[in-house]
Amino acid sequence: MRDGMLMCICGAVSFGLLATVSKIAERKKCDASALTVGVFAWAALFMLGQSIRVAGKFQMTWPVILLAVGLGVCAAVAYFAFQTSIARGKVTIGWLMMNLSAGVPAIVSIWFYGEKLTVFRSAAFGLAFISLLCLFQGHRLEAQAKSGGEVG
């Protein structure tokens, strides 16, 4: 159990550093599309190596390929949008948005697989809605204050 908790913390640190290094890349004026290509190229190479090492071959069916292509495109667009957004807004809000997006497949699961809308999920959706309203309004007020300060 202690090892599991240690792994959890390692996961949190890895993902936290992922967003932090993305912000460092933005400060170093890295091109968002080239950075996204770099991330996906290295990760694809690693996964290909693992795939051949574990299974000894690379075998896929067409429905799985189509699913992987569609959702892989979604992932690349999401990371590109995140990398672009942190040049204009806060990295904390961008990263929170990346994680809040977990609500979308939860909604799709309810609709697609007929999963139950539990009390926890209802509360989560309610809080996510409140969070989005506060974040967007907060960003608007920050922008207003900034432009007011510049004029004044």
Added chain:
Amino acid sequence: MWLFLMLIILLTNGMSSFGLKVLPTWGFSSSITYAYLTVWYAAGLVCIGAPMLFKGLKGGLKEMWLGAVLAALSIGGQLAMANALQAGLPGNVVFPVTVGGSILIVAVAGRLFFGEKMHPLSWVGVVAGCLAVVLLSVS
């Protein structure tokens, strides 16, 4: 523009991991995961890389090595989560700790290293968002 980017992130990022939930329901074993993720990453690479090629844009060395660091952190995070689950820790502990912890780390780093000051309303949004993410992970 910022609002538009946030909406794109919201709609695309969550859906991108939906495939790993769909594969078992299609009767595929976990042995296909690496092959699936290879195509998944390759598709993302082509989606962003192809327009770059057409525009004649080239990436620099800093993008390549920072890309390697980011890929290692992404894969490291996924493997750490998988190992935590294999070590017997329940998913309703692993996901909230990992996701909630990463948001906390980013919020602290944003404040300390990048001097990001947020409006109090944005902080309310961050706290409500963290709670929502934790509840989504638990449910």
